[in-house]
Amino acid sequence: MEPEAEPTEVAPAEAEQTEAEPTEVAPAEAEQAEVAPAEAGAAEDTQSGDAEPVPAAPAPVAEEAGVAAEAPAPTEAAPEEAGVAAEEPVPAAPRPAPRPAPSPAAFAARPKAGPAAAVAPVPAAPATSLAEAARWGRVEGDGHVFLTIDGEEHPVGQYPDVSNDEALAYFARKYDDIVAQIVLLEQRVASKAPTTDMQKTVTHLREQLAERNMVGDIRSAEGRLDTLSTEITALEKAEKAQHDAVRAAELAAREAIVIEAEAISGTDPAQIQWKTSSARMNELFESWKTAQKSGVRLGRSNEDALWKRFRAARTVFDRHRRAYFSQLDSNNSAAKAAKEKLIGEAEALSASTDWGFAAGEYRRLMDEWKASPRASRKDDDALWARFRAAQDVFFSSRQAANDEIDQEYAANLKVKEALLEEANAILPIKELGAAKKALQSVRDRWEEAGKVPRADMGRIEAGLRRIEDAVRQAEDEIWQRSNPETKARTNSALSQLESAIAGLKDDLAKAEKAGDQRKIKAAQEALDARQAWLDQIQRSASELS
Structure with a gap:
C-alpha cells in the first residue's frame, strides 16, 4: 500500500505531520497513561474485525523507523516539526504499539499523593460519548480530525484507514485522560492533601490542553484548572499558616530547652544539686536531639543561634561541675588527712590505763573531730568507724577495770548503808550537842569504811550530806537566837x-x-x-x- 498523499485542505503547519505513527510522545501523555490507563483498553474495544485497524497508542519517535510493518496509525498536527515522514501501512491486522515510558519530567510533574488515609478512591472519569465529541470536533474523509474552540477550528491530527467515529473517539480519549487527571486533582484539593507540586500539575495540564491534540470541551477543562489554581493557592496559604504555627511552637519549645539549660548552668555551683541537675541536662539534650530528628526545621539561622546558646550552657555547666568535683576531691583529701591524724592519736590512747587523763584526751579528740570538715559520706563513715573503735577499746578496758573495783567495794557499801541508817536516827534534832556528837561518830567510821561502787557513790554521799545539812541549820538557828x-x-x-x-x-x-x-x-x-x-x-x- 502506497503512502497517502497529503491533503490539500490542511493548514500549512499541518503539512509537516507524519502519516504513520502518532507523534505525541510528550512526557505528559506518558503520565496520562499511568493516571488514566483505560485508553489502551478503549482502543482495543474499537476494533471492527480483521478489516479495521486498531488505533494504537503513540510510540516513541525513536521506534518509528522499525515499525514499517505496522498498520496506519493516527497522526497529530505538529506545527513545530521540520518535515513529513510517511510510512506505508500493510493490510495485516495492526498490533498496538508500545506506549512510551514516562520521562523524569513526567514523574516530576505528577502530583504527589497525600497521606493514604486522606485520599479517597479515584473514580474513573466518564468517557466522552461520540455525540459529545462531535460537538467539539469533526473528521474529514481522509481521517483528518479538527477541534472547534470558540467557533474556530484547529487541526488535531489524522487517523487514516479507520472510520470517522474511531478517529474521533481516539482523540476524544486523549481529552478524557486530561479530564481524569483534573478529577484526581480536584479530589486531592477537596481532601486537603499536601499541595506539593499541585500548581506544577495544573501548569502541565494547561500546556497539554494548549497543544490542541485532543477533542473535547477545552474551555470547560481550562475553567476547571483556573478554579483549581485558585483553590490550590488558598490551600497553600492555609498550609503555610499551619506550618508557621507549628514552626513557632517548635521554636518556642526549643527556646524553652535553651532557657532551662541556661538557668541550670547559671546556678551557683556551691548550691546546685549536681545529681539532679546533671540528669536534667541530659534529658534536655535528648529532647533537643529528638526535636532535631522529628520536629520541623527552624531555619539555619534559628537552629544555629539556639544551638550555640544550648552548647554554651552545657559547656559552662560541665566546666562548673568539673571544677566543683575537683575542689570537692581536694576538700575530701584534706578532711581525710585531718581525721586520719585524729584516729592515730585515738588509737595510741586506746591502750592507756591512765583513765582520767585518757578520758580527757578523748573528749578533746571528739571536739576536734566535730570541728573537722566532712569527707565524702563513704570515706567519713569508714573514718568514724575507726575512730569509734579506738574509743571503744579504751572505754571497754576502763569499764572492765571499774567493774573489778566495784566488786571489791561491794562490802564497803553495806557498811556505809548501815552508817547512813544510824545517821538518819539523829533527825529530828532535839538536842544539838547530842546530835553533833552522834554525827561525828558516824563520820569517823564512814571514812574508815572506804570507797563504794561508783554506781552507788552519789546516793550514799547524798544521804550523809542531808544529815550534815540538818545539823548545821539547827546550829545556825540557835546562834541567831543567842546573838x-x-x-x-x-x-x-x-x-x-x-x-x-x-x-x-x-x-x-x-x-x-x-x-x-x-x-x-x-x-x-x-x-x-x-x-x-x-x-x-x-x-x-x-x-x-
Whole structure:
C-alpha cells in the first residue's frame, strides 16, 4: 500500500505531520497513561474485525523507523516539526504499539499523593460519548480530525484507514485522560492533601490542553484548572499558616530547652544539686536531639543561634561541675588527712590505763573531730568507724577495770548503808550537842569504811550530806537566837515603836477632840501600822529568849 498523499485542505503547519505513527510522545501523555490507563483498553474495544485497524497508542519517535510493518496509525498536527515522514501501512491486522515510558519530567510533574488515609478512591472519569465529541470536533474523509474552540477550528491530527467515529473517539480519549487527571486533582484539593507540586500539575495540564491534540470541551477543562489554581493557592496559604504555627511552637519549645539549660548552668555551683541537675541536662539534650530528628526545621539561622546558646550552657555547666568535683576531691583529701591524724592519736590512747587523763584526751579528740570538715559520706563513715573503735577499746578496758573495783567495794557499801541508817536516827534534832556528837561518830567510821561502787557513790554521799545539812541549820538557828547584837537591835526597835505609838495616840486624841476627820483617819492608820510592827518584834524577841 502506497503512502497517502497529503491533503490539500490542511493548514500549512499541518503539512509537516507524519502519516504513520502518532507523534505525541510528550512526557505528559506518558503520565496520562499511568493516571488514566483505560485508553489502551478503549482502543482495543474499537476494533471492527480483521478489516479495521486498531488505533494504537503513540510510540516513541525513536521506534518509528522499525515499525514499517505496522498498520496506519493516527497522526497529530505538529506545527513545530521540520518535515513529513510517511510510512506505508500493510493490510495485516495492526498490533498496538508500545506506549512510551514516562520521562523524569513526567514523574516530576505528577502530583504527589497525600497521606493514604486522606485520599479517597479515584473514580474513573466518564468517557466522552461520540455525540459529545462531535460537538467539539469533526473528521474529514481522509481521517483528518479538527477541534472547534470558540467557533474556530484547529487541526488535531489524522487517523487514516479507520472510520470517522474511531478517529474521533481516539482523540476524544486523549481529552478524557486530561479530564481524569483534573478529577484526581480536584479530589486531592477537596481532601486537603499536601499541595506539593499541585500548581506544577495544573501548569502541565494547561500546556497539554494548549497543544490542541485532543477533542473535547477545552474551555470547560481550562475553567476547571483556573478554579483549581485558585483553590490550590488558598490551600497553600492555609498550609503555610499551619506550618508557621507549628514552626513557632517548635521554636518556642526549643527556646524553652535553651532557657532551662541556661538557668541550670547559671546556678551557683556551691548550691546546685549536681545529681539532679546533671540528669536534667541530659534529658534536655535528648529532647533537643529528638526535636532535631522529628520536629520541623527552624531555619539555619534559628537552629544555629539556639544551638550555640544550648552548647554554651552545657559547656559552662560541665566546666562548673568539673571544677566543683575537683575542689570537692581536694576538700575530701584534706578532711581525710585531718581525721586520719585524729584516729592515730585515738588509737595510741586506746591502750592507756591512765583513765582520767585518757578520758580527757578523748573528749578533746571528739571536739576536734566535730570541728573537722566532712569527707565524702563513704570515706567519713569508714573514718568514724575507726575512730569509734579506738574509743571503744579504751572505754571497754576502763569499764572492765571499774567493774573489778566495784566488786571489791561491794562490802564497803553495806557498811556505809548501815552508817547512813544510824545517821538518819539523829533527825529530828532535839538536842544539838547530842546530835553533833552522834554525827561525828558516824563520820569517823564512814571514812574508815572506804570507797563504794561508783554506781552507788552519789546516793550514799547524798544521804550523809542531808544529815550534815540538818545539823548545821539547827546550829545556825540557835546562834541567831543567842546573838547579843540581835537582842540589842530587837530591844531598841521595841523602844522606838512604843514611843512612836504613844505619840500617835496623843495625835489621835487631839484630832478627835477637834473633830477633824482627815487627821483622825491618818492618825489611826499610822497607829495601826506601828502596832503591827510592835507585835511582830515582840514575837521575835520572845523566840530569841
